[in-house]
Amino acid sequence: MFMDVAAAERLAPAERCLDDCMTLLHAYAQFAIPAQVRTTELVVTNTANKSSVTHGNLIPRWEDNMIHGHTVVWLPTLRHLVDVTAEQFSEIAVLDEGPVIAGDTGAHYKDGAPERIVVKRGNLRLTYTLAPAQTTAVLLDHPVPRAGAASYRRRGVNVASAVVSILVSSLPEERVQLIPHKRVAALVEAVRDLPEHETLKRGSVQPTALSHIRW
Incomplete structure (x- = not known):
């Protein structure tokens, strides 16, 4: 959700x-x-x-450095699907409910993920069918994502930094231990009393304990 807001502020495509x-x-x-x-x-x-x-397909392809397909993030231990850019599709965007974040419904598993996840949003039923992991591996073995590897990592560290900063400012100290992920709780504790600095680029704020890298 933070990434969705940040993308809107940056007028990202x-x-x-x-x-x-x-x-x-x-x-x-x-x-x-x-x-x-x-x-x-x-x-x-x-x-x-x-x-x-229907959007995307189970056999995506690259053409002129553009993907003909759609990708999501699957969290195997949390059994949740995240579709940050679901609102690029007009049918979903009109509801103005933000990214799709959904747990699986006990579907049959294949390659560590459910084959299908169904989400209800307003009068819409969103049915995600996940391609085999090998299909995505082939998609990512392309010059465009390989060239962007360092940028993806930098942005990911910055997103994590911003999330920790939000938790530090919004959670009282006694609630930090209720965070279900031990590393998240530890990072929040580590940066709670540290100063923040504002970068010169796009005005993003990052806790110094995690990253000094600009967006």
Whole structure:
């Protein structure tokens, strides 16, 4: 959700699913939370008039350095799917409910992830079908994502830094230990009494204990 707000402030293009997924991959890594980028086919069904539209596909391809497909983040230990750029699709954007964050529904598992996750949002039913992990691996073995590896890591560290900063400013000390992820709780404790500095680029604020890298 933080990334979605930051993207809106930076006027980032809507079709940035792979960039955001790779950034999240590194952000979750800072918290020792396993994460996977997965290619997906998304079917949006209007339950009122029974119409449907399909976005992405299970066999994506690169063309002129652009992906013909859609990607999401799957969190295997938390069993949640994250689609930061769901609102690039007009049917979802009109509801103005932000990124899709959904737990699985006990579906059959394959390659460490459910084959299908169904999400209800307003009068829409969003059906995510995840491609095999090998398909995504082939997608990521392309010059564009390989060239962006350092940038993805830098952004991921900065997102994690910003999240820790938000938790420090919003959670009283006695509630920090209620954070279910030990590394997150430890980072919040580590930076609580440290000063923050504001970078010169885009005015992002980052706790000094995690990163001095600009967005």
